[in-house]
Amino acid sequence: MSGLTQEHAQPSYLDQQGKYKGLLGWIFSTDHKRIALLYLYTIVVFFLVAVVFGLLMRIELFFPGQDIMSPQTYNAMFTVHGVIMIFIIVIPGLSAVFGNFFLPILIGAKDVAFPRLNLLSWWIFLFGAILAVLSQFAGSGAPDTGWTFYVPYSAESDSNVVIALTAAFVLGFSSILTGLNFIVTIHRMRAPGMTWFRMPLFPWSLYATAWIQVLATPIVGITLLMVIAERTLHIGFFDPALGGDPILFQHLFWIYSHPAVYVMILPAMGVVTEIFPTFSQKPVFGYTAIAISSLAIAGVGYFVWGHHMFTSGMSYSARWFFSFLTFIVAVPSAIKVFNWLSTMYKGSIDLKPPLLYAISFIFLFMIGGLTGLVLGSLATNVQVHDTAFVVAHFHYIIFGGMGFGFFAGMHYWFPKMYGRMYNIKLANIAWGILFTGFNFLYFPQFVIGMQGMPRRYFDYLPQFQVGHFISSIGAFILVTGIILMIYNLIRSAHKGEVAPANPWRGSTLEWQISSPPPLENFDEIPVITGKPYQYNTDDLGNE
Amino acid sequence: MENTISHIVHRDDEASKMGMWIFIFTELLLFGGLFLVYAVFRAKYSEDFHIAAMELNAFVGTANTVILLISSMTVAMAITAIQKGDKGLSIKLLAVTLLLATFFMINKYFEWSGKIHHGLYPGSEVMLGLNRGQLLFFGLYYATTGLHALHVFIGMAILAVMLFRIKSGKITQDNFVHLENGGLYWHLVDLIWIFLFPLLYLIT
Numbered sequence A: 001m002s003g004l005t006q007e008h009a010q011p012s013y014l015d016q017q018g019k020y021k022g023l024l025g026w027i028f029s030t031d032h033k034r035i036a037l038l039y040l041y042t043i044v045v046f047f048l049v050a051v052v053f054g055l056l057m058r059i060e061l062f063f064p065g066q067d068i069m070s071p072q073t074y075n076a077m078f079t080v081h082g083v084i085m086i087f088i089i090v091i092p093g094l095s096a097v098f099g100n101f102f103l104p105i106l107i108g109a110k111d112v113a114f115p116r117l118n119l120l121s122w123w124i125f126l127f128g129a130i131l132a133v134l135s136q137f138a139g140s141g142a143p144d145t146g147w148t149f150y151v152p153y154s155a156e157s158d159s160n161v162v163i164a165l166t167a168a169f170v171l172g173f174s175s176i177l178t179g180l181n182f183i184v185t186i187h188r189m190r191a192p193g194m195t196w197f198r199m200p201l202f203p204w205s206l207y208a209t210a211w212i213q214v215l216a217t218p219i220v221g222i223t224l225l226m227v228i229a230e231r232t233l234h235i236g237f238f239d240p241a242l243g244g245d246p247i248l249f250q251h252l253f254w255i256y257s258h259p260a261v262y263v264m265i266l267p268a269m270g271v272v273t274e275i276f277p278t279f280s281q282k283p284v285f286g287y288t289a290i291a292i293s294s295l296a297i298a299g300v301g302y303f304v305w306g307h308h309m310f311t312s313g314m315s316y317s318a319r320w321f322f323s324f325l326t327f328i329v330a331v332p333s334a335i336k337v338f339n340w341l342s343t344m345y346k347g348s349i350d351l352k353p354p355l356l357y358a359i360s361f362i363f364l365f366m367i368g369g370l371t372g373l374v375l376g377s378l379a380t381n382v383q384v385h386d387t388a389f390v391v392a393h394f395h396y397i398i399f400g401g402m403g404f405g406f407f408a409g410m411h412y413w414f415p416k417m418y419g420r421m422y423n424i425k426l427a428n429i430a431w432g433i434l435f436t437g438f439n440f441l442y443f444p445q446f447v448i449g450m451q452g453m454p455r456r457y458f459d460y461l462p463q464f465q466v467g468h469f470i471s472s473i474g475a476f477i478l479v480t481g482i483i484l485m486i487y488n489l490i491r492s493a494h495k496g497e498v499a500p501a502n503p504w505r506g507s508t509l510e511w512q513i514s515s516p517p518p519l520e521n522f523d524e525i526p527v528i529t530g531k532p533y534q535y536n537t538d539d540l541g542n543e
Numbered sequence B: 001m002e003n004t005i006s007h008i009v010h011r012d013d014e015a016s017k018m019g020m021w022i023f024i025f026t027e028l029l030l031f032g033g034l035f036l037v038y039a040v041f042r043a044k045y046s047e048d049f050h051i052a053a054m055e056l057n058a059f060v061g062t063a064n065t066v067i068l069l070i071s072s073m074t075v076a077m078a079i080t081a082i083q084k085g086d087k088g089l090s091i092k093l094l095a096v097t098l099l100l101a102t103f104f105m106i107n108k109y110f111e112w113s114g115k116i117h118h119g120l121y122p123g124s125e126v127m128l129g130l131n132r133g134q135l136l137f138f139g140l141y142y143a144t145t146g147l148h149a150l151h152v153f154i155g156m157a158i159l160a161v162m163l164f165r166i167k168s169g170k171i172t173q174d175n176f177v178h179l180e181n182g183g184l185y186w187h188l189v190d191l192i193w194i195f196l197f198p199l200l201y202l203i204t
Helices: A022-027 A032-060 A071-090 A093-106 A115-137 A161-188 A201-233 A246-280 A287-303 A316-344 A353-376 A378-384 A388-418 A424-451 A462-495 B002-008 B013-044 B046-054 B058-083 B087-117 B125-129 B132-167 B177-202
Strands: none
Touching (some): A071 A115, A071 A388, A093 A161, A093 A201, A093 A246, A201 A246, A246 A287, A246 A353, A388 A424, A388 A462, A424 A462, B087 B132
8 A cells, every 4th residue: 555655646735835825825724734733833832921921930939038020920920821821722732733633634534524613713712812811911910810710809800800711711612613623523534444443542532522622611611701790790690799609600610620631631641642552563552441441531520520629618428429539530541551551561662752752741640640639539638728739730730741742742743744853862852851840840849738838829938948949940941841842843844854754653544644744635535444553563554 | 636626525414413413512501501500599599589580571581482482493494495495485484583583682672671771780779789599580680691692693693694595596405504504503592592481481
């Protein structure tokens, strides 16, 4: 089937000339690959903005007392950092970038089911992202509620909460449309012969993710609207003075925002599931278990939101129930970890940057996951609730999980997306700096959190000095690693050596077409005859 | 070249309908949040809800329910008409649907303005003087019917576009999935009202 690797049969999607030229040819393109890159560039820009905010917070926390910013500025900083990171980067991140780019290719389709809707999602996303940034500068000052927008404070704060809420609502709408598009794509667009259980595992994780996006996001949408109504029309659903109930807001908020954690992590799990077999040259271990565990995580993940509210006032039986389910949801995650390790076992391991990121994903995700159980237990939760321990935990999950998953995917698929190789040595060095900086930055926060350092405080007692100091040093190391990694990738996109169609000897469909892929991905829709991840050591790509 | 052509005319009605159904689920969940809030406060302030619900005019509510139900029927008939190739009838039935939707909105307008005239609107002196449960009931009344009215407007816009697309020949006997989806959306608007009507007007 070498005929599948057609060079110059069609122009690549990067060179293809449509109705418009230049920039317009990108921002009005309905090609899923171009839309993926639009998302990628938008996300990288906003990521850097939020990283700067994070770094400024760490500089403030270098020493006790006020260093570079006022308490109010600090409140705005962590709110903006959170809103941008959560709603613009980690929730859409993997599915909008790699999902858009590779879902159609992995299932043997020419595009997603609704290409124009896909472009609309990006436009809505861009609009929401601009609103989020606008909320920082326009009107009465940057929002200072934290990304969780807890009432009653979010109903009373004088800052720009309404714009920030609207931004989150708009971004949620974009997320719903992407999810809807992916579900229909997976149902309707799979190549002939690609049954559900012949589908690669990244599409499986996207499928589970898409259902969460579709079914959970509307709840936060209406909740944010209710807070807006509370601020503008004095409707008072959450205002005790008007008979409302603030705890009700917390329930409604976490009914979405806990499943949203799985919107972040599931595609990352999907990405590393693609990477382990390729760099071990071995079929993935426990294909069915991994596929089903994605659905299990998505399903059970709906019913654990209460563990964010153990100290907010809930009946004992409700807390017991939520704690129990929190432990249950750890099971499918653990199943995945065991399967990844078993995939590597006795494989022909090739320690390239994507695998380095994937392995560090497991390491960081395990720390994040196990500390999550500390938070999920009723007794220990009371001790560490709202401390730096929580901050460390979710950064290990979100940044260590989703972030490193994203970097892993970036290094895995970069040759396919741009048709060029990056500097592998430099990528390894950047990974080393990133990984070291990450642990220096967040691990001390577990310790000071245990000792009682509250989260979201701009000042601290002298006994937390050492932990904060190490953490801030770590922030600088981490940022160095990020800059080096991005530099390497940007430079390589222009000047890297030309990449072959299949540089990692991968077996899934994206490696059977040229790099970068032609406009319509496949000249002829492939017919699938077997399971994915079948490695043939002497002649890869042959069925 | 054949591939390029087949790509342009790629059409999958099943996919379009599936997409619409999923979108409808999200709309139901959006309203679901409000229904949840209603359930919580109804349980907490059942006495106040009872008194406040007496204020609403069940006759206007019933009239609007009947109007929406008939409009759902006419939109379904419009789809059948286009399936049978009767373009003119389909256009007429859609026009009737839009007319009924307008009646609904006129009723709603008089209902709301009557309340606002009596000083019953969120944030007003009268509202703040009410019992907390009654205040929340009217808050919910405005939030749910307001959001529903917004959906009526969106539905009307969609159906108007469909009407012009039938006129210009874009929707035809063998390509009517967009009209079908528009009809599905209109049924959703109807369905939500069918839940709002008893919750606000009938259960007292």
